[in-house]
Amino acid sequence: MSHPRVPGAAVGDPLDWEAVRREHGDRLPGPDSQFASLRECHLVCSRRAADTYGEAEWRRVLRHELVHVEQFARFGATGHGAWFRNRAAAVNTDRHCPAFYRGRYLIRCRGCETVVADRCRRCRTTRLAALPVRDQRDRLAPTDCCGAYYELADRREEK
Secondary structure, three states, rough: OOOOOOOOOOOOOOOOOOHHHHOOOOOOOOHHHOOOOOOOOOOOOOHHHHHHHOOOHHHHHHHHHHHHHHHHHHHHHOOOOHHHHHHHHHOOOOOOOOOOOOEEEEEOOOOOOOOOEEEOOOHHHHHHHOOOOOHHHOOOOOOOOOOOOOOEHHHHHHH
């Protein structure tokens, strides 16, 4: 799901949308100007994903994404933290969606080598995972699986 980055918004802190509109107008400047309105978000479903998942799994994926829509509507921000975990359990969905496609960049746990994320292109997530551990400690929480930090693998270089 994509949405504008609302300044000062955080999951768990209800957002006063009227106050944000008074301060910033109906649209945010810069890269977030792609959205027609401040409260607009985009949920894009891939045909390839729909064809890959069985019906039950596809429903879980949609519920997962709708939890993000709810987060944005309430808080102006999204994430997979405690609020998401609790809400996902309430609507019988998973905290993370299963991958139907492996991106170019794999983000692994340095401790157990579990793939914790994959991305098709360079982004903030891949840049942070590429940092040395000492720099990651200042910017990231450790992995959920074993408490280590991250490493970035470029799948084109692994072949």
